[in-house]
Amino acid sequence: MSENVIIRFDQVTKQYDNDTVVLDHVSFEIERGKFYTLLGPSGCGKTTILRLIAGFTEASEGDIFFNGNRINHVPANKRQVNTVFQDYALFPHLNVYENVAFGLRIKKMNQADIDQKVKEALRFVNLNGYENREITEMSGGQRQRVAIARAIVNEPEVILLDEPLSALDLKLRTEMQYELRDLQKRLGITFIFVTHDQEEALAMSDEIFVLNEGKIQQSGTPTDIYDEPINRFVADFIGESNIVPGKMIRDFEVEFAGKMFECVDQGLHANEPVEIVIRPEDLEITDWNQGKIQARVVSQLFRGVHYEMLCYDEEQNEWLVHSTKKATVGDAIGLNFDPESIHVMRLGETEEEFDKRLESYDEVSHEK
Ligand SMILES: Nc1ncnc2c1ncn2[C@@H]1O[C@H](COP(=O)(O)OP(=O)(O)OP(=O)(O)O)[C@@H](O)[C@H]1O
Numbered sequence: 001m002s003e004n005v006i007i008r009f010d011q012v013t014k015q016y017d018n019d020t021v022v023l024d025h026v027s028f029e030i031e032r033g034k035f036y037t038l039l040g041p042s043g044c045g046k047t048t049i050l051r052l053i054a055g056f057t058e059a060s061e062g063d064i065f066f067n068g069n070r071i072n073h074v075p076a077n078k079r080q081v082n083t084v085f086q087d088y089a090l091f092p093h094l095n096v097y098e099n100v101a102f103g104l105r106i107k108k109m110n111q112a113d114i115d116q117k118v119k120e121a122l123r124f125v126n127l128n129g130y131e132n133r134e135i136t137e138m139s140g141g142q143r144q145r146v147a148i149a150r151a152i153v154n155e156p157e158v159i160l161l162d163e164p165l166s167a168l169d170l171k172l173r174t175e176m177q178y179e180l181r182d183l184q185k186r187l188g189i190t191f192i193f194v195t196h197d198q199e200e201a202l203a204m205s206d207e208i209f210v211l212n213e214g215k216i217q218q219s220g221t222p223t224d225i226y227d228e229p230i231n232r233f234v235a236d237f238i239g240e241s242n243i244v245p246g247k248m249i250r251d252f253e254v255e256f257a258g259k260m261f262e263c264v265d266q267g268l269h270a271n272e273p274v275e276i277v278i279r280p281e282d283l284e285i286t287d288w289n290q291g292k293i294q295a296r297v298v299s300q301l302f303r304g305v306h307y308e309m310l311c312y313d314e315e316q317n318e319w320l321v322h323s324t325k326k327a328t329v330g331d332a333i334g335l336n337f338d339p340e341s342i343h344v345m346r347l348g349e350t351e352e353e354f355d356k357r358l359e360s361y362d363e364v365s366h367e368k
């Protein structure tokens with residue numbers, strides 16, 4: 001294990017009262033100083049992972065390590081982590097200063113040190129001068145920053161943030177995304193951030209864990225996950241995707257929409273059924289007879305930067321197209337795409353198998 005690893009989950013399972021399994025043999029490593037995001041739909045187990053890290057609940061099976069030491073039974077107040085909760089959980093009867101100072105007072109730190117640390121934490125989140133304000137007199141975004149100041153003042157090694165931006169309006173939310181990312185870089189503390197918003201995850205993270213039904217579906221950098229989704233769930237959850245059934249004919253040749261296409265995938269079985277992903281922005285509109293696929297446009301929307309067209313091919317597959325070119329409803333058009341834009345997903349492939357397969361492509365392309 002690399003010495004950069006600060007948290008490690010080894011086959012962690014969480015089950016409440018012999019009821020349904022909430023986390024199912026989850027394993028991952030968190031490296032020091034990076035920004036991680038747990039992304040997934042409601043109920044997939046994101047908060048449960050944070051609670052296990054913070055020590056608010058215990059694993060049913062498996063091991064949790066912090067700096068190489070097993071911490072399964074270490075109480076919450078002995079762990080080097082602080083949590084920023086979704087509702088911020090600030091004390092409404094205390095002012096900004098006392099909210100931030102709270103943890104330091106519990107530690108019985110002397111007043112001069114508390115003063116200095118609280119000032120510093122408030123400066124970090126751009127709230128200097130707000131010390132004496134009541135919490136009830138702060139806006140949503142300001143409360144959020146108080147909650148972060150309260151977490152960083154304890155100088156934890158890891159900060160856990162459970163959907164901290166979900167209560168904010170879109171504009172403030174975008175601003176806070178920049179601020180949080182910037183803050184994490186300046187502090188150099190490990191952030192584990194929870195969201196069910198894929199755009200937020202793509203914009204902020206060094207690494208994303210995509211969760212569904214208590215299992216990690218895929219982990220990797222935002223571009224890795226966006227460019228090479230492992231399965232239908234991830235492809236659908238991250239960005240917009242066209243997913244159609246297909247068949248791998250042989251290496252570098254795949255069939256879908258009733259035709260054969262050159263692709264970059266290899267090492268699958270001949271005639272293996274697969275699913276094909278092509279991103280809407282990777283489809284190019286051309287004349288009917290110039291396209292690799294022929295399709296009819298059934299709807300068109302202007303999206304500001306691009307037009308969005310929904311089309312059906314001759315096999316009744318649905319194709320969403322994002323293009324700066326406009327096509328009119330009823331038009332018969334051709335769709336073009338590069339072999340690299342065809343992503344072939346094997347049915348039921350594990351992340352390990354998937355990573356191995358992609359690595360072998362790199363080796364082949366280096367040999368070429
Ligand atoms: N104390 C508990 N007892 C029984 N089941 C629980 C308990 N806490 C959570 N669960 C269940 O565990 C599952 C995962 O919950 P969790 O809070 O981790 O989801 P989440 O991914 O954070 O969802 P959300 O996005 O809605 O916050 C849910 O089905 C939830 O009902």
Ligand SMILES: [Mg+2]
Pocket residue numbers: 046047048162
């Ligand atoms: Mg949650």
